[in-house]
Amino acid sequence: MKVRVIVRLKKGVLDPQGKAIEKTAAKQGYEKFKGFRLGKIIEFQTDETDRETVLRQAEQLADKFLANTVIENYEVQIEDN
């Protein structure tokens, strides 16, 4: 089973990297693209076969470690091999 955790900054948290990306993209002609926010994708695998267990444990890990819930949200996706 493959697990994908998407970590995103919460709304209201300043993202200077996103702003810098937006400015550079605009210079390249993509001025119509706005509101860039930079996040993270963390992927891993497991031999565990119970989907519920994997989901629960992945969410625990995301909540405790992969995301800093003061400033970030997380989303866990499971993919069967």
Add this chain to the structure above:
Amino acid sequence: MRFSILVFPGSNCDYDAYHSIRHVLGEEAAFIWHGDIDLQSPDCVILPGGFSYGDYLRCGAMAAFSPAMESVKAFAATGGLVLGICNGFQVLTETGMLPGALLRNRSLSFICKDVYLKTENIDLPFTRRLDKNAPIRIPIAHAEGNYFCDQETLDELESGNRVVFRYCDRNGQVTETANPNGSLNNIAGITNREGNVLGMMPHPERAMETIVGNTDGMGVFQSILTQFQEVH
């Protein structure tokens, strides 16, 4: 007085802290490897600056889970003094020992320069020898020093007098231009509810000797020493 300085893989300001404490202040200092749980009976724990775990995932995120940090949490829970400097401050927020988070500097640059700090709370072990009307000049060197927290936390910090240092100009004025990294309310250092844990982005241990051209950092360490000497 005995200081224990934690060392994580990637910490690089541990020796500056050791030198300042051992050779300038003249007190005992010991290094504690992150994998060890024995803090060696300190009177004060220092979480030094640097790039623990290469700042991988988030600054201080992995260091927060060290066995030594479990011991530091227990030490703080009994009232032990903990001073987190720069990366140390980041570790403290990642463990939840201090609220909020340190984000990327608003300018996106790594900023390495002297700043002025206004001491807002002089009732702490870390600041009792400082003067609210005498700003101190202390170096900063960081790319993720932008202090952030939600409004509720900010109100709690401000009303509880838990903002210890603010970035200011040489005259002690807390201004936008004096803020090097975008920190909310120019916050440079905060304390926990009990006042025994301090996290600050600037490096007082780098301003302890005339040979480096700045001794303004002495006040913080002399405060800690005075506190210790009064009790012992």
